[in-house]
Amino acid sequence: MNPIQRGVLALCMMTAGGAFAADAVSLTIDTGKPGAVINKDVYGQFAEHLGTGIYEGLWVGPKSKIPNTKGWRNDVVGALKDIHVPLVRWPGGCFADEYHWRDGIGAREKRPVKVNTNWGGVDESNAVGTHEFFDLVEMLGADAYVNGNLGTGSAQEMSEWVEYMTSDSKSTLANMRRKNGHDKPFKVAYFAVGNEAWGCGGNMSAQYYSDLYKQVETFLRAPKQYRPKIIASGGNDNDITWSEVLSKELKKQTDGISFHYYTIPTGKWEVKGASTGFQENEWISTLSNTMRMETHIQKNTAAMDKNDPEKKLGLFVDEWGTWYDVEKGTNPGFLFQQNTLRDAVVAALNFNIFHAHADRVRMTNIAQMVNVLQSMIITDKDKMLLTPTYYAYQMYVPFQGATSLPISLKDNPDYSAGGFRVPEISASAARGADGKLYVALVNTNPNKPADVALNIPGQTVKSVKGNLLTASAMDTHNTFQSPNAIKPVAFSAAAGADGKLTVKVPAKAVIVVAVE
């Protein structure tokens, strides 16, 4: 624990308990009206063949001096296991629509070298293919989300890939999988037909895509017990046309529709804003922009509700996170950015939004797992560091598979600056699989702490215990020189003599606690 973290902890321990402060935000949790289960896959990750996300970051090959298992880095895999990664989406992204699965099976030295046209024009060795990907998810104890190639592929190619992965027959393709080292079918939890069909996936209209999807889905045959959930590639940002058209047209042929939304500080793709060294105006614009996720989900859900009021279809936010200008001196096609306290706050705000929509949002994948965009881990040769976003995922582990609970916030003022405003406190509550009640609190205000008075009708709260993530500066981040500049510290608070409990949430902080 560094001196700043020690100071924060001491402050919390001193000020946490006691009677309701006069100007406290009031958080009421209705434990009597449980909502939907928060699918563990809401905490999914995205690993694309992009920059050093897979090669170097995760995969070093079995002959590397960097300790590895079947080519996957032991340090990185170990750290990812600690945050219980439930699901990994692969191989893209835009990359998926130029990926031909046959390039990635069989003897590695004989695999064709291709050009990664989307991401930096670098060589793609195809060293990581289907079997290697499943080695990774098996090591992580995660499920697999495979994204098919609609852009430059065909119904036949996708159909054969699904057969190769899932068939238990004696077909030539199933036997080829056996010959390549995997006797039993792979478990493919989700299979998507294309990616961003409105853009890098082929610049299609929603109607045209939906016709193509119907054709492809018809031929995605898999034994019942191995059949993946089939996902239709949906819209992004403000565009709800895709959710409207696809929920109407594909209702009987899909398990859900994807949606992408990236948080950009300036809101402009040309100059997005820096990952570090930003001022308060870009702190708040980032938080305000990320909170648009709420409206996006509401609008897409409303569009889907018209055609699917039974909520059979999921809205899968299979790409989200911050997107900044790349770090100076790095390949612009590699999308490498630093990750600060601001990113952890962004992650927590999104988690709280996803929990509130757990009935429709049943899977999400942050972009991306290692070294790319809002990553969990940054590597440099044989070294790795954990980012503040990693710690947000770690703190929220109890919410995986938990049952969401309705909350209401009263007297929650807006924090405003630079023409933007966001609610000061964001919160979420759920009954964990272990039976405990978990509460997450985010203070968006970088300038002052906030008192949050806990009110749980029918329950006397004695104390809360968990973890706190904060730091002295808005852009505090870990580096290889200072890898522990920001990490969670233990946090607890006890009720006052009046039996009431107020949590003092430090400025710019994330707290996750169990209620006792």
Ligand code: AHR
């Ligand atoms: O995550 C990076 C890229 O962003 C993905 O490849 C693409 O789907 C999206 O535009």
